Amino acid sequence: MNISEMHGYIELKPFGNLSIVAMKGCEEIASRIDYYLKEWRQDENCIIYDEASNPIKTFLLDTVCPRFGSGEAKGVINETVRGHDIFIISDVFNYGVTFNMYGMDVPMSPDDHFQDLKRIIAAMNGKAKRITVIMPMLYEGRQHKRATRESLDCAIALQELTAMGVENIISFDIHDPRVQNAIPLHGFEDFHPHYQMIKSFVKTVPNAIIDREHLMIISPDEGGMSRCMYYSSVLELDLGMFYKRRDYSVVINGKNPVISHEFLGDNVEGKDVIVVDDMIASGDSMLDVAKKLKEKKAKNVYIFSAFGLFTEGLNKFDKAYNDGIITRIFTTNLVYRMPELKSKEWYTEVDMSKYIANIIDTLNFDGSLSELLDPVQKIKKLLQ
Structure with a gap:
């Protein structure tokens, strides 16, 4: 209202x-x-x-x-x-x-x-x-x-x-x-697009069971923990986190490259997981996190991101979807989306x-x- x-x-x-x-x-x-x-x-x-x-x-x-x-x-x-x-x-x-x-x-x-x-x-x-x-x-x-x-x-x-x-x-x-x-x-x-993201998720994935036995919130890094804590508290779900090991002796494209992602949290086997971040830039870190979650036998990996920039194109996301690494990505219409993004099977636009x-x-x-x-x-x- x-x-x-x-x-x-x-x-x-x-x-x-x-x-x-x-x-x-x-x-x-x-x-x-x-x-x-x-x-x-x-x-x-x-x-x-x-x-x-x-x-x-x-x-x-x-x-x-x-x-x-x-x-x-x-x-x-x-x-x-x-x-x-x-x-x-x-x-x-x-x-x-x-x-x-x-x-x-x-x-x-x-x-x-x-x-x-x-x-x-x-x-x-x-x-x-x-x-x-x-x-x-x-x-x-x-x-x-x-x-x-x-x-x-x-x-x-x-x-x-x-x-x-x-x-x-x-x-x-x-x-x-x-x-x-x-x-x-x-x-x-x-x-924050919390309500709009959850509303789109419930509408797009109607068979999702939102409880601790079937769904878990994951933060891709320590910087996004406060954002993920809100989702886990409101939805009453368990929370996990990845932390990035970086090579601080090297600078590539203005930042220190990530060597690996290490996971802290409960067992994700057989569970759906929602990875929440503020933006998808190149998407390398996000896809690496999704891959590690699938290696830990997570059932479905959903990604919530306010801003989908996709600075290096969509091919790697197509491949991740075809390989079963990601199930669906949710981003808002707050920033420009390349026209071909809207036609992707793995994509849902959240109207703000x-x-x-x-x-x-x-x-x-x-x-x-x-x-x-x-x-x-x-x-x-x-x-x-």
């Missing part, structure tokens, strides 16, 4: 006229969010009004970031934002968006997307009443702490956004949420658009996010 249905419009007044900016590559999920908000906010005559009682057809703002042939760009907003409560949705990992530079078709990098985000904020000229950035996968989220003489990119990016007038930053399954210490006086929310619409609806009415941050009651009800 959204906040509008809970309280109605008589008791609660929006903070400002709601407007949503869909950055390049976010048009699909933004249109779904717009659909839900219009469904919730229309009157008995199916008409939606803004604060000034003007009828509106959409909450999406008309914005664009045109580029010159040199690759330079600018942000343009084609309608007023004065006094508006702005929510900007940005997928900085969408490499499916391209632009032309010196006659070459160039995919947009995270840096390009982040610069466009700042251009749109700058185009508002400080006239918006409030700006909230919804960045599902946090820009430079993996560069969150200093290991040697190196940059702290995530902290700098957060400070840049707040210095430009952004009041709230919303993200999902952040690699390390302690990075919010960089902006302690601003709103910073870390949401209604959840984000609920977050926007709640914030626009200055409501509490507590229930949305911790959906334990909804999960319990779903399982019953």
